[in-house]
Amino acid sequence: MSSDGLALMAHLMRRAGFGATRDELERYVEKGYDATVEDLLHPGAPGDFAEDVQKRRSVGFDEGGAAGANWMVRMIHSNNPLEEKMTLFLHGLFPVRYMSQGRALINQTDTFRRHALGSFHDLLAALSRDPAMLLFLNNNDNHMDAVNENYGRELIELFSMGIGNYTEQDVKECARAFTGWTLGNADYMAVRAGKNSFDPYGSISWHFQYLPEDHDDTEKTFLGETGRFNGEDIIEIIARQPDAARFICTRLFQYFAADEVDEDGERVIDEMVAAYFASGHEISSLLRTLFQSDYFKSPLARYARVKGPVELVVGAVRMAGSYPTPEMGVGGINGAVGLMGQGLFSPPSVEGWHEGREWIETGSLVERVNFISKEFRDVSKSGVRRIIQRLAEHNGGRLTPEELVDWCVDLVGPVAVSDETRSALIDHVATRGVVDLRGHEQGDESESRVGEVLGLIAAAPEYQME
Amino acid sequence: MASTQALAGPSKDRKLVVVQQSGGNDYLNTIVPYENGLYYDFRSHTHLDPESVIKIDDEVGFGPTMAPIKRLWDEGKVAIINGVGYPNPDRSHFRSMDIWHTAEPVELKREGWLGRAIREMDPKAENVLTGINFGRGLPRAMGCDGVPVASVGDLATYGLFPDLQDESMRKYALETFARMYGAAKGREAVMGFLGQTATDALKGADAVRVAPEIYSSSVEYASNGVAKSLRDAAQVMFANLGTRISYVQHGSYDNHAGLLATHPALWTELGGAVSDFMDDLQEHDEADDTVIFIFSEFGRRVRDNGNGADHGSGGVAFLIGNSVNGGMYGEYPSLEEKDHLDGDLHFNNDFRQTYTSILEGWLGLDADPIVNGRFEPFDLFKS
Numbered sequence: 001m002s003s004d005g006l007a008l009m010a011h012l013m014r015r016a017g018f019g020a021t022r023d024e025l026e027r028y029v030e031k032g033y034d035a036t037v038e039d040l041l042h043p044g045a046p047g048d049f050a051e052d053v054q055k056r057r058s059v060g061f062d063e064g065g066a067a068g069a070n071w072m073v074r075m076i077h078s079n080n081p082l083e084e085k086m087t088l089f090l091h092g093l094f095p096v097r098y099m100s101q102g103r104a105l106i107n108q109t110d111t112f113r114r115h116a117l118g119s120f121h122d123l124l125a126a127l128s129r130d131p132a133m134l135l136f137l138n139n140n141d142n143h144m145d146a147v148n149e150n151y152g153r154e155l156i157e158l159f160s161m162g163i164g165n166y167t168e169q170d171v172k173e174c175a176r177a178f179t180g181w182t183l184g185n186a187d188y189m190a191v192r193a194g195k196n197s198f199d200p201y202g203s204i205s206w207h208f209q210y211l212p213e214d215h216d217d218t219e220k221t222f223l224g225e226t227g228r229f230n231g232e233d234i235i236e237i238i239a240r241q242p243d244a245a246r247f248i249c250t251r252l253f254q255y256f257a258a259d260e261v262d263e264d265g266e267r268v269i270d271e272m273v274a275a276y277f278a279s280g281h282e283i284s285s286l287l288r289t290l291f292q293s294d295y296f297k298s299p300l301a302r303y304a305r306v307k308g309p310v311e312l313v314v315g316a317v318r319m320a321g322s323y324p325t326p327e328m329g330v331g332g333i334n335g336a337v338g339l340m341g342q343g344l345f346s347p348p349s350v351e352g353w354h355e356g357r358e359w360i361e362t363g364s365l366v367e368r369v370n371f372i373s374k375e376f377r378d379v380s381k382s383g384v385r386r387i388i389q390r391l392a393e394h395n396g397g398r399l400t401p402e403e404l405v406d407w408c409v410d411l412v413g414p415v416a417v418s419d420e421t422r423s424a425l426i427d428h429v430a431t432r433g434v435v436d437l438r439g440h441e442q443g444d445e446s447e448s449r450v451g452e453v454l455g456l457i458a459a460a461p462e463y464q465m466e
Numbered sequence: 467m468a469s470t471q472a473l474a475g476p477s478k479d480r481k482l483v484v485v486q487q488s489g490g491n492d493y494l495n496t497i498v499p500y501e502n503g504l505y506y507d508f509r510s511h512t513h514l515d516p517e518s519v520i521k522i523d524d525e526v527g528f529g530p531t532m533a534p535i536k537r538l539w540d541e542g543k544v545a546i547i548n549g550v551g552y553p554n555p556d557r558s559h560f561r562s563m564d565i566w567h568t569a570e571p572v573e574l575k576r577e578g579w580l581g582r583a584i585r586e587m588d589p590k591a592e593n594v595l596t597g598i599n600f601g602r603g604l605p606r607a608m609g610c611d612g613v614p615v616a617s618v619g620d621l622a623t624y625g626l627f628p629d630l631q632d633e634s635m636r637k638y639a640l641e642t643f644a645r646m647y648g649a650a651k652g653r654e655a656v657m658g659f660l661g662q663t664a665t666d667a668l669k670g671a672d673a674v675r676v677a678p679e680i681y682s683s684s685v686e687y688a689s690n691g692v693a694k695s696l697r698d699a700a701q702v703m704f705a706n707l708g709t710r711i712s713y714v715q716h717g718s719y720d721n722h723a724g725l726l727a728t729h730p731a732l733w734t735e736l737g738g739a740v741s742d743f744m745d746d747l748q749e750h751d752e753a754d755d756t757v758i759f760i761f762s763e764f765g766r767r768v769r770d771n772g773n774g775a776d777h778g779s780g781g782v783a784f785l786i787g788n789s790v791n792g793g794m795y796g797e798y799p800s801l802e803e804k805d806h807l808d809g810d811l812h813f814n815n816d817f818r819q820t821y822t823s824i825l826e827g828w829l830g831l832d833a834d835p836i837v838n839g840r841f842e843p844f845d846l847f848k849s
Contacts, residue, residue, distance in 0.1 A: 259656075303706045306656060339602040339619060343650020349560035357656050362594070362667040365660070366626060369643075374629050420649030428642040452635070456642055459626075460658045461650040 005029050007059040009036065010039050011302055012130040012291065014323035014466045016040050017316040021383060022390065022411050038290045041284045042119060043080035049073070049326055068334035069101035071109055073326040075314045082287070086116035088257050088310055089279065092355075094127055094159055095347035104132040105345050117284040118275070120248055121239035124160060131183055131206030134200050137350070140182045141174060144216045149175040154350055156238065166223065167442040172228045173220040177234045180215030184208065240366025245276040252286055257296055258304035259356035265428055269296045303416065303465040306359050309340035311466065316372040316458060319412060321383030339367045360464070371461045376412070377455035385413045388440065388450050397437035401429035408453050417462045425456060467724040471532055478808025480828055481756045483712045484580065484701055485736070485741075486605065489559065489720030492775055493765035493782045493811060497526050497546060497798070504654060504801035508717075512725045512770040526798060531734040534741030541793035542803060543744075545846050548798045551813025555764065555779030556612050559720070562763040567607035569818055569837040577681050580711050581828060582836045587710055594670040597711040600695040608713055614666035621698040622680055625671035627831075631802060644668055677705035685746040692716040693739035700746045703756070710829070719762060721845070723774040750831075757787035757828055757847075761817070767809055768801065780811035783820060789828075795820075795844045818842055 009028050013020040017040070020028065028036045059430050078084045091113040098105065117121040127133055128151075132138050138150040152175025156166050182440050183189065184207045220229045223237055238244050250261065251273035258265055271293065272286045279285035290296055307315070313333060317323060323330050334344055340351055340365050353359075378384060390408055392397065398408065405425045409415050417425075429435065429449070457463060475758035495512070499505045500519040517738050519527035520536045538544050552571045554563045584597040594614040599605060602619035609615070618624045626643060630636035643664070650661030669740050679699040687693040689844040692714060699712040717734055740758060747753040765781030780799050799811040806812060825833035834840050 027795050054489075083787075090715060131714070265594055341603055349558075349564075353558075357659055360660060360663050361601055361609070361617065362663055362670060363599065363619065364612060365663050366617075366624075366667050366671070367602065367619070369626055371628065378631075418649065418653070421646045424642050424645040427645075429639070431638075452639070456639060457647075459639075459643055459658060461664070464660055465656070 005033075006142075007416075008033065008297060010413055011297075012036065012217070013081065013084075014307075014311075014315070015290065015296075016287075017085055018075065018311060018318050018455050019083075021319060021386065023386065033240050034292075037288060040080075040291075041081040041288060042284075043083040043117070046113075047077040047078065047129075048078055049077055053326070067098065067105040067329070068346075069331035070102075070106055071344055072314070072330050072333050073323070074109075074146060075310070076323055076330070077326070081117055081370055083113055085311075086287075087112040088117060092255075092347070092352040093131065093251060093343070096132045096345065097169055098345040099204060101132070101402040103334055104135070108132040110318070117287070118139050118282065119239075120281040120283055121235050122242075122306060123283070124155070124235045124238065125232060125304065127159070128155070128181060128235065129208040131208060134181065134183055134208065135387075136205070138257060142179050142181070146180045147172070147179060147216075150384075151175070152178055157233075160238050160244050160353060161241065162243065162247045165241075165247075170222055173222045173229075174234055176216045176218075177222070178213040178231045180213070182209055182211055182214070182287065187348065195399055219424055222235065233425070239270070239281050242273070245273045245281075248275050248283075249276060249286055252283075252357070253407045256287070257301050259306060259307065260304070264300060264301075265297050266292045274318040287364060298362070303462065305466050306356050307464055308353070308355060308359060308464045309342035309364070310344070312464070313337050313340070313370055317373045319383050320375040320376060320378065320381045321386070323382055324382065336371050338362045340371075368464065372458040373455035376458040377451040379443055380389045384451065384454065385442070387449055387454065392437040392440060392452060397440070399435045399437065400435070401426045404435050404450070404453060405431055408450070408457055412454060412457055415457065415460075415462050417457075417460060421460050421462060425453060428456060429453060479755050480830075481703060481710050481712070481752070482824065482829065483696070484607070485606075485696075485735070485740070485754060485758060485760045486563075486713070486715045487732075487760065487762035488563070488715055488717030488718050488759060490562075490764045490777055491719045491762035491768055491781065492721060492729055493780065494768070494775075495529050495622055495721045495725065495779075496532070496671070496733070497522075497548065497782050498526060498529060498803060499798065500527050500841055501525050502801055503529065508801065509775075510770065510844050511773050512775060513725070518544045529730055529733055530631060532737050534737040535733075535786075537785055538741065539792065543786055543788060543790055544792050545790050545844075546794050547783040547785070547815070548794060548796035549811065549814040549825075550761075550796060550820065551764070551780045552781050552816055552818075555781065555807065555810065555813065555848045557764065557777040558779070559763055564606060566761060566763055566817060567605060569821060575838075576606075577610045578605070578607035580713065581613045583825060583831055584608070584711060585610055585613045586831045586836070587829070591666075593846045594666045595702070595707045595709050597713070598670075598699070599675075599713040600698045600707055601715050603712070603714075605715070608711075609700070612665075614670070615673065615827070616670035618674060618698060618702075621674065621701060624674055626668065628647065628700075640668065649680065651687060655829050666827060668688040674702060675709050676683055676706075677701040677707070683746050683747060683749060685742050685745075687742045688738050689733065690735045690739070693736055693742065696739045696743040697746075700743060700750075704750045721766070721774050722776060723770065724739070725766075725774045727772070744786070753788045755789075757785055757790055757824070758787070760784040765811055766807060768811060769809060778810040779807055780813035781819070785824070789848050791846055791848050795846070815844075819843055820846070827847060 009025050009288055010283050016412055075084045087109055111126050113128055115126050139151040140149050142148040151173045163293050217228055225237055249269045253269050272289050275285045275289040435449050440446050498514055500516040506513050517768035518530035521527040565571045567578050569579040588596040591614055597615045599608050599617045604617050608618045613675045619807045625638050627639050647661045647664035671729045678701055695714040702709050746792055747756050759781040762781055764779050766778045796815040818837040818841040821837045822833040822841045823846045826849045
């Protein structure tokens, strides 16, 4: 049975990644908690597949789903779970929708990866130059003589400060500071990029351009400071604000620790805010503070989040070992998370997704359960085969209903199931007696019964949480 | 407060089907002011050929692919609500749709107007199928705390564990599932909510399963998405499961480009689907008890942007059914530039007037708490 160390490691990997198989967990436990946290914070090479191999497989970047499919492959195969998890967090915090330019979206996720564990102000600066964001919030229409406030407003309202922490005048001044931040040669690029990006080797895409002649260089007063501010100055000012520190720390806390912030949670956020200023706004310091906090390691943070659809699905696919190669069919996975309410590059609004219990309604719950239970029931998949192999090593492969349920719950998690869930599962197995895996062969009755139990564990209410 | 029961009379079995045109349906090319020179001036690239417009009167006509709607219009079954909107129009899809869904243009609200209506019709949440969304992903209009609403993506495979071929195995898995979530129902916050939601989903799925089996119809729907959703809605309606409100989405009407190609094609799909659905209702003796409400989050900009048109405000909505008092409601907004609202057609009636008409005049509910205030209804139904 699992030790506390294993359960804690499973908790860390569910939050800082997309869960882990038992073999992976055992390697992490051997390495130790602190060293694992540092590994997560210092990502190496991204994955098993070279970027060009992946891109060759995901042709058609101009099709709405292709960018999402490409990213799904990366999440499923990445060796840098925290980097991918942070990228997903940033997509929710700085959401964009698919707008006829798949490559711009893929490039944006690369930008997020580069800055995900770096400084918050560098991240905001990169975001302000990101072509997908410039287009999504119309900063390409933000001119010296015709200000478009869309990006300027959301930058402070939704991306960095939070409503109530600035005035309407700040919004106007912020928007003026970002005049002239636009797309290079936009009309020509729209045509070129549209044609070229059907070619998987093509690399033509939107790019950022600063037009000094279209920039309003006059004096501005922003958050109490006055000067001839440009966009970079605005970001420097924002990054110095305690409100900005609390904003990003709270969002990280809710994403990585608990949907709801209680009093104990507020104290952790206080520590993260201190780390924000001590480290020069380094996101990795905030995450280290969080993962090393007593709160995070305590029962308070266990099963305190509803798994988002992408976390749920990528976690199940990684566990089951589906899609061993980046095949085309992976696009279906992005369709599936869309039906659960979280299609990549398809956020409901510029606010991103409403998380927590808002993930759950009758339709989305049915989609979730059907998708992941099917993954876990398929005994031909490598991850499921590995679970069966480990089960067969116990008691010479003869497992009572209790043993089967307890070991399965342990091997796919460990998941802390309630007594009621456990006894429902045990009774389910018991009607057909002991499961005998001696001499088991792929797909025989004993294996199917294991698959059945695994599928029901994936369907259980506890598995919807993390 | 109006005595709504007196207004509506017995209304137990009346049904509402809502069709959401997502993305912003272009008003000007739907109800076309084909005799107005300004239409051709503002829409220099995206005006319709006046010869192709299906004339309603000397001023306006339906778009060229709306013949099935024109047929229903000629039968007196179509109410056209002109110039519909709300004060301080928001040109964001998300926000504007949110406003239509929550019937609240100022504050951000969570509860949907149809969710509230369902709560009034079934206060104890006894029937999880009182409201059904035909599509995946629940629209906010249907969302409301404590109101179970089924979201049916595909009626043929709706339910849990559809991949389990062996019926007894599936039945057994469902029992275990029901037990796990039944126990969760009694637990704290989110777990309890998961338990309740799963229990509702199971109940709904069980009941809905019979609908395709007993459905038979001579109507052949087209194979597009909105036709399929309306056909699913018809099947459930004819199975007498107590469904009062059905929700269907169609789009995308967000024709910033390619307006002349895309917009008529969308109306080919929608007009055909609505007309087939009406025939199906007729065949199954439901036509007198059902109305279809069609709306979009906004109309599009008066002046085109080249071959498309950007987000606008004042728009058009439709109410269709045997019991509808067919005709024109609201006013067709002026195309004169001085009358525009920031370049858009100026709305002249609040969408909550139409909601109030439907809630009071058709469903027999007290509209004010649902639409957040008192709005003067239109007389949209035959007495």
